[in-house]
Amino acid sequence: MNPHQPTPIGVSVAEATRLTSVSDKEIRDAVNAGEIPAFRRGRRIVIDYAGLSNWLRSHPPVVEQSTKSA
Numbered sequence: 538m539n540p541h542q543p544t545p546i547g548v549s550v551a552e553a554t555r556l557t558s559v560s561d562k563e564i565r566d567a568v569n570a571g572e573i574p575a576f577r578r579g580r581r582i583v584i585d586y587a588g589l590s591n592w593l594r595s596h597p598p599v600v601e602q603s604t605k606s607a
Contacts, residue, residue, distance in 0.1 A: 547583040557593050567592060 548556065553564045553573075564584070567573045574588035 545586045548586055548589065550582050550584065553584050553589050557589065559593070 545552075550561055550564050550568075553559075554561050557564070564573070565582070568575045568582060568584065573592045574585040575582050577583075
């Protein structure tokens with residue numbers, strides 16, 4: 538995001554995919570399961586930006602394993 542642009546309220550599935558690096562299918566599945574707040578505007582899905590961010594943060598972080606041997 539550009540620091541000079543306001544945070545969006547809603548984003549498309551394509552934009553959500555770009556922002557999160559999560560596949561289009563996974564985004565759509567999460568929307569359909571009610572995990573990401575969204576609404577339909579005609580055929581278009583508009584995803585709540587804050588909800589998308591919360592959904593992404595709700596997943597456990599990747600923890601790097603130490604490669605040092607004992």
